[in-house]
Amino acid sequence: MSTSPTIGFIGAGNMASAIIGGMLDSGFRAGGIWVSAPDDAHLQTIRNKFGVSVTTDNRYCAQQADVLILAVKPQIMADVCSDIAPVVQNTRPLMVSIAAGLTADTLDNWLGGGLPLVRVMPNTPSLVGMGAAGLFANNEVSDDQKQTVESIFNSIGKALWLDDENQLHAVTALSGSGPAYFFLMLEALEAAATVAGIPAETARGLAIQTMAGAAEMAARSEHDPAQLKRNVMSPGGTTEQAINTFEDGGLRPLVEKAYKAAMSRSRDMARELADSKQ
Numbered sequence: 001m002s003t004s005p006t007i008g009f010i011g012a013g014n015m016a017s018a019i020i021g022g023m024l025d026s027g028f029r030a031g032g033i034w035v036s037a038p039d040d041a042h043l044q045t046i047r048n049k050f051g052v053s054v055t056t057d058n059r060y061c062a063q064q065a066d067v068l069i070l071a072v073k074p075q076i077m078a079d080v081c082s083d084i085a086p087v088v089q090n091t092r093p094l095m096v097s098i099a100a101g102l103t104a105d106t107l108d109n110w111l112g113g114g115l116p117l118v119r120v121m122p123n124t125p126s127l128v129g130m131g132a133a134g135l136f137a138n139n140e141v142s143d144d145q146k147q148t149v150e151s152i153f154n155s156i157g158k159a160l161w162l163d164d165e166n167q168l169h170a171v172t173a174l175s176g177s178g179p180a181y182f183f184l185m186l187e188a189l190e191a192a193a194t195v196a197g198i199p200a201e202t203a204r205g206l207a208i209q210t211m212a213g214a215a216e217m218a219a220r221s222e223h224d225p226a227q228l229k230r231n232v233m234s235p236g237g238t239t240e241q242a243i244n245t246f247e248d249g250g251l252r253p254l255v256e257k258a259y260k261a262a263m264s265r266s267r268d269m270a271r272e273l274a275d276s277k278q
């Protein structure tokens with residue numbers, strides 16, 4: 001693979017935009033990126049924002065790419081794959097899918113078989129260079145190609161390889177969906193502080209800074225999160241009251257239940273989508 005491969009994106013939504021924005025910030029060339037999606041007006045917005053090349057023709061985008069990132073909803077992936085299959089069977093780019101649930105075998109089957117394919121479960125903080133991605137490669141992927149995908153996702157955050165594709169369900173429920181869990185916490189904290197009389201803007205600013213500070217501390221500290229939490233809880237103080245309220249209200253089992261619901265949905269999607277096109 002060349003040192004600066006052309007990267008194609010099929011799909012131009014939330015996740016493709018997050019990855020492209022992060023890649024450009026980290027020094028990838030806009031001239032080396034192609035994006036395809038059905039709505040020309042939306043594509044023009046993407047082109048104006050990022051300076052990338054755009055087309056409404058998925059096959060044309062596929063033809064340009066050394067690395068082709070499939071960034072459409074899982075439910076339309078089969079149609080997209082069967083449309084581009086003749087092109088990619090000819091040009092044999094490194095295929096990358098970021099879709100939740102869809103297995104490498106299912107995707108490879110839809111693409112005509114035998115292609116190098118990496119499944120990635122990224123997340124939206126990729127847009128600000130703080131993404132977290134789990135990666136799994138099928139047997140056709142060379143070490144060189146692995147390095148290429150790793151360098152793309154490391155450029156927008158942290159990329160970690162998995163040996164077992166099944167673990168991607170667990171990663172989806174952790175870091176793929178995870179940003180939404182923390183946004184929910186921000187919403188709830190902001191609402192509670194607003195009810196207590198703090199202006200919404202101030203409440204949001206303090207809540208965000210607190211979440212960012214706690215994450216940075218957890219990342220840098222030699223202590224585990226339980227110890228860091230105890231360090232905030234002065235005996236007989238305020239934090240203890242809040243933490244006891246969370247524990248008594250069943251926050252831990254609720255988190256586990258929510259996590260399992262996301263993981264189970266990922267498994268169900270894999271089954272439903274594989275069955276739907278057989």
Ligand SMILES: NC(=O)C1=CN([C@@H]2O[C@H](COP(=O)(O)OP(=O)(O)OC[C@H]3O[C@@H](n4cnc5c(N)ncnc54)[C@H](OP(=O)(O)O)[C@@H]3O)[C@@H](O)[C@H]2O)C=CC1
Binds near residue numbers: 012058100176
């Ligand atoms: N959102 C997230 O946090 C994460 C999402 N993912 C995965 O990423 C993938 C994309 O999700 P997300 O970005 O949120 O979804 P969006 O709905 O935001 O984006 C989907 C994109 O696909 C485009 N599209 C629709 N039909 C076609 C077609 N036939 N050919 C080409 N493009 C098409 C849409 O075009 P138009 O804009 O014109 O409608 C849109 O740009 C999913 O598979 C999801 O599982 C993975 C990790 C995290």
Ligand SMILES: O=C(O)[C@@H]1CCC=N1
Binds near residue numbers: 176
């Ligand atoms: O909710 C979803 O299905 C996708 C996958 C992970 C995050 N968003």
